[in-house]
Amino acid sequence: MVNHALMSMTGFAERRGAGAGADWVWEIRAVNGKGLDLRLRLPEGIEGLEQAARAAVTAQVARGNVTLTLKLARGAEAGAPRVNAAGLAAALDALATVSQVAAQRGIELRQTAASDILILRGVLETGAAEEDTGPLLAALLADLDAALTAFNAMRAAEGQALAGVIAGQIARVAELASAARAAAEARRPLMEQALRDNLARVLAGAAEADPARVAQELALLVVKADVTEELDRLAAHVAAAGRLLAEKGAVGRKFDFLMQEFMREANTLCSKSGNADLTRIGLDLKTVIDQMREQVQNVE
Numbered sequence: 344m345v346n347h348a349l350m351s352m353t354g355f356a357e358r359r360g361a362g363a364g365a366d367w368v369w370e371i372r373a374v375n376g377k378g379l380d381l382r383l384r385l386p387e388g389i390e391g392l393e394q395a396a397r398a399a400v401t402a403q404v405a406r407g408n409v410t411l412t413l414k415l416a417r418g419a420e421a422g423a424p425r426v427n428a429a430g431l432a433a434a435l436d437a438l439a440t441v442s443q444v445a446a447q448r449g450i451e452l453r454q455t456a457a458s459d460i461l462i463l464r465g466v467l468e469t470g471a472a473e474e475d476t477g478p479l480l481a482a483l484l485a486d487l488d489a490a491l492t493a494f495n496a497m498r499a500a501e502g503q504a505l506a507g508v509i510a511g512q513i514a515r516v517a518e519l520a521s522a523a524r525a526a527a528e529a530r531r532p533l534m535e536q537a538l539r540d541n542l543a544r545v546l547a548g549a550a551e552a553d554p555a556r557v558a559q560e561l562a563l564l565v566v567k568a569d570v571t572e573e574l575d576r577l578a579a580h581v582a583a584a585g586r587l588l589a590e591k592g593a594v595g596r597k598f599d600f601l602m603q604e605f606m607r608e609a610n611t612l613c614s615k616s617g618n619a620d621l622t623r624i625g626l627d628l629k630t631v632i633d634q635m636r637e638q639v640q641n642v643e
Contacts, residue, residue, distance in 0.1 A: 348591045350643040351501035352376065352407035356494035360486040363479035368414040369490040371400075373498075375640055376408040384412040389476045395484055403491055405593035406643045413483070430465030498643070505638055506588055512635040513584045516605065519628045520577040523612060526621045527570050570615050573608045577628075580605050595642035602636040 358369040381400055385393055392413075400411055438455060445452050460466060584601055587594045609632055613625035 348499075349502035349506040349588065350495070350593070351498045351505055351641050352595070352643050353501060353641060354494050354498040356490045356497060358486050358490035358493065360482065362482040364417060365479055366416045367483060367486070369483075369487055370412040370414070371409065371490055371494045372412075373404070373407040373409040373494075376406055379404060379406055380408045382408075382410045384410065386413060386415045389480055389483070391480055392483065395480070396487060399484065399487055399491060403495060404643075406595055415483075426461075427465060430463075431460070434460055434463045434466050502642070505641055509584075509635060509638050509642075510588060512631055512638070513581055513588075515631050516577070516584075516628060516635070517581045519624055519631065520574055520581065523570070523577075523621060523624045523628070524574050526618065526624055527574065530618045530621060570612050570621070573612045573615070577605070577608045577612075580608070593643045595639065598639040598642055599636075602632065602639055605632045605635070 352373060352375045354371070354373050356369075356371045360367050360369075379401065381397065381404075383393055383396060385396060396411060396413075400409060438460070442452060580601060584598070584605075587597055587601065606629065609625055609628040612628065613622055616622040616625055
């Protein structure tokens with residue numbers, strides 16, 4: 344009863360790439376979570392990257408605390424200083440005007456060095472040039488898709504292992520439920536005899552007691568001690584858990600709810616057992632169900 348489609352919420356993937364004048368590393372990490380909590384750690388300056396990355400992840404991940412990181416190194420030319428031609432022309436025109444006016448007034452100026460011109464405002468630019476980031480965005484998103492594929496492959500492998508463990512635990516619950524049914528049947532004649540003995544003692548010790556009323560009260564105790572409904576519901580939960588393992592998509596929330604129902608029936612079984620063997624089986628059931636709940640918390 345192992346389902347290859349079951350996905351774990353935990354996973355990791357790393358993808359390195361290069362192109363469009365840059366080198367990068369995508370990293371995807373995920374751990375358990377009640378819902379989807381996606382955190383993006385992306386560099387600025389690439390139009391549309393955050394929106395596209397978020398859409399790519401949410402299209403493939405339903406639950407978990409997911410962190411997506413992009414480490415990007417641009418080419419040296421992207422941030423290298425460069426001369427602004429228009430700014431340089433304006434600065435040289437201004438220097439020529441200053442030199443001309445100074446000469447007319449008989450003022451001698453020292454020779455201007457290139458370094459003097461470079462420090463003038465508007466001549467040298469150190470910021471990144473206006474560029475089309477479309478090619479880089481396309482390359483990054485292509486590698487993100489590959490990273491998500493690797494990420495999901497890891498989650499699927501863990502999900503397959505989880506499915507095997509959970510399937511074994513479901514089978515164990517079914518075995519214990521069957522043993523509980525047998526123990527309940529075995530205790531029936533003992534309970535009936537105990538009730539007859541109690542009825543006889545009550546009637547012998549209380550001459551005024553109404554035998555019909557006493558019998559009615561004892562019958563009510565029998566009904567309250569009956570665990571047939573609990574065992575029937577356990578069988579239904581076992582069947583539902585098997586169907587969930589065969590179901591595609593995110594089933595973790597459904598499994599979480601089902602574990603609560605499993606535990607509810609096991610608790611009731613223990614409280615109504617009135618028999619050492621049935622109590623022992625009920626406690627074993629609670630142990631297995633609790634172990635199964637821990638595994639289910641890893642399912643997407």
